Amino acid sequence: MFEFTSKEKLFSMVLMAVGIIALVIGFTSAPSSVEDIAHHADGHAYVGDMQFTEGLGGGDGHAEHMLHQMQNRPWAALFHNAFFFLAIGLGALFFLAIQYVANVGWSVVLNRIMEAMGLWLVFPAIVIILVMIAGGMHMHHLWHWMEPGIMDKGSDNYDAIIAGKQAYLNFGFFVFRSLVYVAGWVWAIKLIRKNSLLEDNAADLSIYKKQIRIGAIFTVFFAVTSSMAAWDWIMSIDTHWFSTLFGWYTFAGIFVSALASMALITVYLKSKGYLEEVNENHLHDLGKFTFAFSIFWTYLWFSQYMLIWYSNIPEEVTYYMQRFDEYKAATITAIVLNFLVPFLLILPRESKRNMGLVAMAAIIVLVGHWIDSFVMIMPGTVGPHFGLGWAEVGGFFFFLGFAIYVIFTNLSKAPLIQKNHPVLQESKYFHQ
Amino acid sequence: MATTETKPVMRALYDDDDVLLDAVKSVRSKGYYVQEVFCPFPVHGLDKAMGLKPSNIAIAAFFYGALGLATAILMTWYMMIEDWPQNIGGKPSFTWWMNMPAFVPVMFELTVFFAAHLMVWTYFAINGLYPGRKAMNDDPRVTDDKFLMEVEYDGDHETLSNLLKETGAIEISQSESKSYDHEIENA
16 A cells, blocks of 8 residues: 655645746736836847737737737646646556556556556646636637637638638637546546456456446547547647647657656656566566657657648648747757657666666656647747746646645555456566 | 587477476576577577577667668768759758758668668578578477477486476487587576
8 A cells, every 4th residue: 555655745735835836926927918018028039029920910919919928928838737747647547548458467567556647637637628718718818719809700800711710619619629528538537446446346357347348438539539639729729720640649749748657656656665566577568668659759740740841831831930940949859858868768678677767768758748748839829938937837846746646645545556457467477 | 610519418308388498497407508499489488597698689780770870861961962962842952951851761761671681680690590501400399389408418317317307398318419509608
């Protein structure tokens, strides 16, 4: 039985408190009017923004556009962190579901970790829905298509292309869809967890068979909703732009973040003397998964990039022009951390069996994917006014502390290893 | 790689891979040297039980891959930029770097190609597997459903054959030693 020590509790609480304070500072320091901007922005950013908006309208438009972007920033930071930490829970839930569907043996001793991580996803999901509702109330415009008048013919803001997408991109349907995704995910993890606890006292295979069915249903549901959530939540930020690969690309990021976190939590629990049954063979497989899906992410990133770079169609290529202009450092860093570092670090068999190296690779991959989702969300929401300020760092600390608190609490509520899982023995004797 | 020593060898035939694995372990724990084991299929954990050194082919594979990557870079640079600059789809053909994304598939494929092919040829070369090589297995049954273990011994014929019987061998015979070019770690 895992014990969530008071020291660990205190640590997570301090992280949350620091995060909340920083977030509040981030929100209150955003400018509230055009006049405010003069106090906030340095001259360089102002000039850059004027050039950026020159072709879009001119007049007072650029100052107002800039104000909106700066007001978006704390919201974007909150949304970015909520999404990144949601990914950890959602990816773990998906991994758990495939373990059941594929009758996997080796991973049974890690199932409780996946359950604890999966149960976490409801909290960032709630934050994401709240951010959406705030967008609907025009407290921010993370999603460009939510701007008032953008769908109304005759309005100054009217955009014919966006208006053409109104049937799909309207606030009511948007929130409804998101609620469906989240409800489905939460339903799956709650049910899998419930059955897993019941199985500890069960005598036959009926619960295991039920788990397989839930896993299968969830896998199909996830295949559709992970893509749709990626389009809705992230791709629709850059409303004019679209990519058919985007759902897969986002999924790769979600999955590898979850796998890296799983490896990290496993190593942490091992270092505290828990999980005796888990040995370097299980770690080896976690390392292999982290490695493989880092390569998979790179493959999808490049597939999306190369086609757009090669065809060079204006409406597509603007997406990458911004990312290779203002966001160049972040874009390149994400590729180095998510591809080169894990590739060279955990390519050899021996380093995948070494706790320290796997943990190091996991942390690097997580930092890389935090930056990657930053580059996915920020350019369309805050434009050139991005940075690593109060809201970004605060949001990260807040969710990190929150996630540690929830995941460790869930771990402490049940034995770390399932009791009556039919292939538990296989997992205990797993070697390679 | 010719043989220099001829120690007598005892050959034990088994009909189950688990029994064989235990036999290898118990024979080695008594201090005998298991010279070779012939199996109809790869037996999981046999390499560890026999005390075989881990193969270095993974390290070779990394360098083969690096060689393939370098070849691809050199090839695309020479063909597409240096020798006869190719303008395809209006992509910049002045420097290799500016056109690099278009070459990534070539770089990837040649990395895989070099790593995979050179690994296979290296494996053949190290094991002396050339066309026309005479089969090394003494007993054709090991290509069907039997397992053969060959153990070197010094003189005491009785003790070893009793030990082999205890481990579950279904047939025991003797022969002169052959030499193989595998590196086997002595226990």
